[in-house]
Amino acid sequence: MAENNDNNNAQNPDPDVTGQEKDDYDNAGAVTRRRFLTITFAGGAVLGMGALLAPLARYAYPIIKPEVYEKVLVATRIQLAPLNEGVRFDYQEIPAQLIQLEDGEYAAYSLVCTHLGCIVKWEVRNADFHCPCHAGKFNPQGEVISGPPPRPLTKLKTSVEGENIFVEGIEPEEK
Numbered sequence: 001m002a003e004n005n006d007n008n009n010a011q012n013p014d015p016d017v018t019g020q021e022k023d024d025y026d027n028a029g030a031v032t033r034r035r036f037l038t039i040t041f042a043g044g045a046v047l048g049m050g051a052l053l054a055p056l057a058r059y060a061y062p063i064i065k066p067e068v069y070e071k072v073l074v075a076t077r078i079q080l081a082p083l084n085e086g087v088r089f090d091y092q093e094i095p096a097q098l099i100q101l102e103d104g105e106y107a108a109y110s111l112v113c114t115h116l117g118c119i120v121k122w123e124v125r126n127a128d129f130h131c132p133c134h135a136g137k138f139n140p141q142g143e144v145i146s147g148p149p150p151r152p153l154t155k156l157k158t159s160v161e162g163e164n165i166f167v168e169g170i171e172p173e174e175k
């Protein structure tokens with residue numbers, strides 16, 4: 001009988017260890033394959049959910065709005081002199097484009113598509129913004145002209161001082 005108890009203690013040295021904990025660790029205290037696979041799949045599931053939710057978050061909040069907007073020199077008038085020419089720049093890490101409208105005014109937009117957040121491209125030849133993901137199109141005023149985007153492009157505030165064109169902040173959305 002005493003010999004039998006010794007055998008049990010050798011297989012289960014700590015009588016307080018539960019069945020689940022025994023499944024998670026082998027006798028040497030190392031993580032078992034089952035535990036390792038559980039952790040790996042759980043981590044993968046969390047990352048997968050993050051990848052799925054990121055575009056939805058961008059859809060709801062297409063542009064991250066910082067507390068303070070910098071005033072940034074983006075271009076000089078001469079750079080936009082040819083009709084429909086544009087200047088690509090990043091405004092506070094957001095890809096953006098400055099163009100000259102037909103009436104001579106300047107307009108700048110975030111290039112983040114308001115559908116699912118792809119980066120749209122200014123097409124000089126067609127004078128529109130084209131989204132490569134689902135063929136959304138925006139006119140030079142930033143309004144949707146075709147495709148699934150639900151809202152216009154986010155417009156940035158521009159100002160002109162002499163020959164220089166600046167961007168500072170975001171235009172409030174028109175209701």
Ligand code: FES
Nearest residue numbers: 113115116131136
């Ligand atoms: S992300 Fe631009 S049209 Fe879908």
